[in-house]
Amino acid sequence: MDLSKKNILVITDGSDGMISQVVGLAQEISENINSIKTKIIFPWSKLQPGLLPIFSWIFLNNLNFIDKPDIIISCGRKSVFLSIFLKKKYKKIINIHIQNPKVNFKYFNFIVPPLHDNIKGKNVIESNGALHKFNKKVLAQINDKNFDIPKDNLVSVIIGGDNNHYSFDKKEIDELTKKIIKLKQQNPKFNFLIITSRRTNEDMNKNLKNNLKNIEIIWEDKNNNPYIFALKYSNFFIVSSDSTSMISECGITEKPIYVFHLPFKRKSVRMEKFHDQFEKMNITKKLTDLGELIPWSYKSLNESKRIAGIIKKRIIKEIDES
Numbered sequence: 001m002d003l004s005k006k007n008i009l010v011i012t013d014g015s016d017g018m019i020s021q022v023v024g025l026a027q028e029i030s031e032n033i034n035s036i037k038t039k040i041i042f043p044w045s046k047l048q049p050g051l052l053p054i055f056s057w058i059f060l061n062n063l064n065f066i067d068k069p070d071i072i073i074s075c076g077r078k079s080v081f082l083s084i085f086l087k088k089k090y091k092k093i094i095n096i097h098i099q100n101p102k103v104n105f106k107y108f109n110f111i112v113p114p115l116h117d118n119i120k121g122k123n124v125i126e127s128n129g130a131l132h133k134f135n136k137k138v139l140a141q142i143n144d145k146n147f148d149i150p151k152d153n154l155v156s157v158i159i160g161g162d163n164n165h166y167s168f169d170k171k172e173i174d175e176l177t178k179k180i181i182k183l184k185q186q187n188p189k190f191n192f193l194i195i196t197s198r199r200t201n202e203d204m205n206k207n208l209k210n211n212l213k214n215i216e217i218i219w220e221d222k223n224n225n226p227y228i229f230a231l232k233y234s235n236f237f238i239v240s241s242d243s244t245s246m247i248s249e250c251g252i253t254e255k256p257i258y259v260f261h262l263p264f265k266r267k268s269v270r271m272e273k274f275h276d277q278f279e280k281m282n283i284t285k286k287l288t289d290l291g292e293l294i295p296w297s298y299k300s301l302n303e304s305k306r307i308a309g310i311i312k313k314r315i316i317k318e319i320d321e322s
Contacts, residue, residue: 009069011079018075024133028308049080050103116274129248139232156230160242161199166262177211186291251301258287
């Protein structure tokens with residue numbers, strides 16, 4: 001059975017990270033993809049799924065589909081409500097949830113959490129790191145003319161920010177800038193591109209500009225993010241340890257990823273497991289004080305394609321057996 005023409009509905013809360021995950025998986029299954037940003041009323045909008053019953057009137061979305069979805073792919077807490085509702089309404093829909101839905105897994109055909117979450121179950125398919133929308137085809141299609149950045153000898157430094165697990169403040173940004181300056185001194189032929197995220201605070205941005213403006217390319221145009229350009233052309237990546245998604249996305253490139261490890265606010269077994277796993281897969285290495293950029297390679301990490309392949313085989317098997 002060919003699933004490439006099936007109607008897929010992707011459901012998220014509208015955040016870029018979640019959209020990337022559902023689209024990444026969906027585009028490896030079918031060409032027909034529609035999306036919904038879930039809107040639900042209070043108190044469902046604030047509560048964990050499973051605490052209250054789900055009714056059609058809690059959703060502010062238009063749920064009168066011209067083409068009924070065949071497959072639903074959801075990610076995030078709010079999307080769980082709508083996925084469960086549509087599964088009850090259309091019995092034959094196949095619904096897939098990325099990450100832990102934190103409700104009984106029986107409500108879904110497939111659950112796709114990252115391996116470091118350590119979630120098990122009959123319908124669970126674990127991914128190595130985070131799923132995302134980037135692949136070789138997507139990178140090949142970008143318009144290089146949108147970016148005034150050298151393509152050769154490019155090192156991209158991708159910086160996150162403070163989160164629940166890691167501390168990323170003045171001490172850490174000072175340490176990172178010193179490492180970058182040393183790398184530039186010992187590797188003068190390389191062009192360093194600094195890309196920050198929404199979690200990078202203003203003080204951190206000022207520090208980067210003050211210390212690196214004479215030796216680096218610092219992205220400041222908020223409307224033209226060079227992230228995808230960096231994925232396509234970088235020879236090396238330096239990524240802060242706070243983001244499993246950015247590290248996973250860089251893993252599509254087969255290029256070396258140095259991880260700048262931040263101090264834990266409190267020890268996270270999940271994050272330690274993620275970093276240990278990627279080091280064992282030879283995708284990442286710790287950023288040290290040696291000041292060297294040593295190349296290595298690994299097999300491109302395309303988890304969206306791998307997971308989609310497993311799901312397609314299981315769907316076809318279930319249909320054949322029914």
